[in-house]
Amino acid sequence: MKNQIAQLSILLLAFVALTLLMSYTRPAAEEPKQYILVHERGSGGLPYEELEKQVNQKLAEGWHIQGGVATDQAVLMQAMVK
DSSP states (O other), X not given: OHHHHHHHHHHHHHXXXXXXXXXXXXXXXXXXXXXXXXXXXXXXXXXXXXXXXXXXXXXXXXXXXXXEEEEETTEEEEEXXX
């Protein structure tokens, strides 16, 4: 019985020590990402089709969509990162 208690104590101590050591580690800092805002003003025609063309062009260039489409009055906007 004493042997089991000693093993359990050592196991708990090792777990606590490992938890404390892991709390001091930090993930590597990420490089800042490039950021663009693709936008299209709704002056005649269908602005979402023009925005879609611009976004598809940027996707082909290696950009990635970040978030959803935003609007500001008659302007549609899409954030993209690289």
